[in-house]
Amino acid sequence: MTDDDKVPAAELYTEAFAADPYPTFARLRTERPVCPVGSPRFDSWLITGFDDARAALTDPRLSKDLYGPDQHYLRIFGPNSEGLNRNMLNSDPPEHTRLRRVVSQAFAPRRIEALRPRVAVIVDQLIDKIIPQGESDLMHDFAIPLPMTVICELLGVPPADHGRVLDWTQVIRTSGSTSRPPAEERAAVQEAQLRLHHYLADLVRAKRDDPADDIIGALVRAVDQDRTLSEAELVTTTFLLLFAGHQTTADFLGNAVLALLTHPEQLELLRATPRLLPAAIEELLRFDGPLPVASPRIATEDIDYQGVRIPRGSIVGVAINAANHDPGHFADPDRLDVRRVRGPHLGFGHGVHYCLGVSLARMEAELALSALLRRLPGLRLGVPLAEVRRLPAASPFRGLLELPVTFTV
Numbered sequence: 071m072t073d074d075d076k077v078p079a080a081e082l083y084t085e086a087f088a089a090d091p092y093p094t095f096a097r098l099r100t101e102r103p104v105c106p107v108g109s110p111r112f113d114s115w116l117i118t119g120f121d122d123a124r125a126a127l128t129d130p131r132l133s134k135d136l137y138g139p140d141q142h143y144l145r146i147f148g149p150n151s152e153g154l155n156r157n158m159l160n161s162d163p164p165e166h167t168r169l170r171r172v173v174s175q176a177f178a179p180r181r182i183e184a185l186r187p188r189v190a191v192i193v194d195q196l197i198d199k200i201i202p203q204g205e206s207d208l209m210h211d212f213a214i215p216l217p218m219t220v221i222c223e224l225l226g227v228p229p230a231d232h233g234r235v236l237d238w239t240q241v242i243r244t245s246g247s248t249s250r251p252p253a254e255e256r257a258a259v260q261e262a263q264l265r266l267h268h269y270l271a272d273l274v275r276a277k278r279d280d281p282a283d284d285i286i287g288a289l290v291r292a293v294d295q296d297r298t299l300s301e302a303e304l305v306t307t308t309f310l311l312l313f314a315g316h317q318t319t320a321d322f323l324g325n326a327v328l329a330l331l332t333h334p335e336q337l338e339l340l341r342a343t344p345r346l347l348p349a350a351i352e353e354l355l356r357f358d359g360p361l362p363v364a365s366p367r368i369a370t371e372d373i374d375y376q377g378v379r380i381p382r383g384s385i386v387g388v389a390i391n392a393a394n395h396d397p398g399h400f401a402d403p404d405r406l407d408v409r410r411v412r413g414p415h416l417g418f419g420h421g422v423h424y425c426l427g428v429s430l431a432r433m434e435a436e437l438a439l440s441a442l443l444r445r446l447p448g449l450r451l452g453v454p455l456a457e458v459r460r461l462p463a464a465s466p467f468r469g470l471l472e473l474p475v476t477f478t479v
């Protein structure tokens with residue numbers, strides 16, 4: 071790839087792109103559906119059409135094994151990332167199959183359904199605290215703490231520790247959005263990752279001495295009794311569940327509420343017809359999902375997509391949010407339509423890495439959105455849309471830093 075071929079980082083990672091990436095995604099999908107892009111983090115190739123994206127997510131020539139002999143992780147996460155990131159998401163079968171099997175039972179639809187009453191209580195407790203305020207930053211008061219509390223309880227993180235775990239994960243999530251110099255910010259992220267790593271390793275040791283009926287307890291048994299997991303994999307799996315289990319859901323809830331507040335007729339439709347909610351959640355995820363580009367894949371050989379050659383060793387990004395706005399698959403794709411007949415969007419991925427937490431994410435979203443609509447009448451944005459602060463365009467996640475709202479009490 072030469073610098074002339076590349077879509078420059080300066081064109082993609084702008085404030086305008088962070089506010090609305092869909093015109094740029096549409097242009098790329100039409101003009102250069104498979105193209106090299108520069109980025110402040112690492113250069114990669116971007117795939118933006120729906121059919122190509124779906125094919126790429128199951129293409130065995132696109133590997134997720136970042137910690138194999140070629141050490142691709144060095145380009146993506148940098149050194150010292152192994153202790154947290156060498157997990158199922160960054161591995162291929164058969165390793166992936168082994169790592170996923172150990173926890174898949176805990177996220178099976180029936181097990182998740184049994185959590186519904188408890189999640190409803192957490193939702194209500196958060197809204198109880200918001201109501202007397204008359205206004206709220208819904209990211210801070212609701213969208214972040216809800217999935218964080220749920221995943222911490224599932225894993226078995228003691229309630230007294232939720233606060234500091236939240237602080238560390240927020241440093242990682244919001245990196246690039248503070249006014250600190252980049253070197254200082256990188257150091258803060260590394261520090262937060264290190265602290266989280268030590269904390270999780272200590273927690274695992276504590277669960278070994280005092281066995282518990284939670285996911286970490288089950289993982290400890292998988293290490294000690296079945297030897298299906300190494301001690302290091304126990305920690306990386308816990309980190310993945312903790313991070314994947316709240317970050318995407320929090321950003322999804324923020325994006326979903328913002329989309330409804332900026333499409334009041336859709337909000338009213340949903341208020342008037344609550345049975346539309348499950349389909350509306352899929353539409354909101356298609357419309358503005360929290361993971362614009364799937365996690366990085368590596369081309370294990372030269373690969374042709376759309377007659378364009380992606381050279382061996384390239385990092386490949388599958389642009390989920392671009393694919394989900396492909397007019398070849400979704401009529402009038404930039405229109406939010408909660409009545410849209412549910413089409414197979416890629417918001418939860420596709421193939422062996424398809425989201426493990428899909429049932430939990432859907433249940434949390436259903437309880438969260440129905441409670442917000444029911445209990446906060448007159449919900450509206452507290453600032454003009456242009457003033458809503460977002461994660462930076464270069465963040466791997468699409469989400470809001472704050473979501474100020476008002477409502478009638």
Ligand code: HEM
Nearest residue numbers: 158159314315318319322364365418419423425426427431
């Ligand atoms: C709305 C919320 C969520 C969205 C949009 C979402 C989206 C995704 C996507 C797109 C992937 C595939 C990534 C790729 O192929 O690169 C994925 C994987 C994953 N998700 Fe989710 N997710 C959500 C919530 C959750 C929750 C609540 C959990 C709970 C633990 C979770 C756990 C995981 C895990 C462990 C993986 C890796 C699976 C594997 O590698 O086999 N996610 N998610």
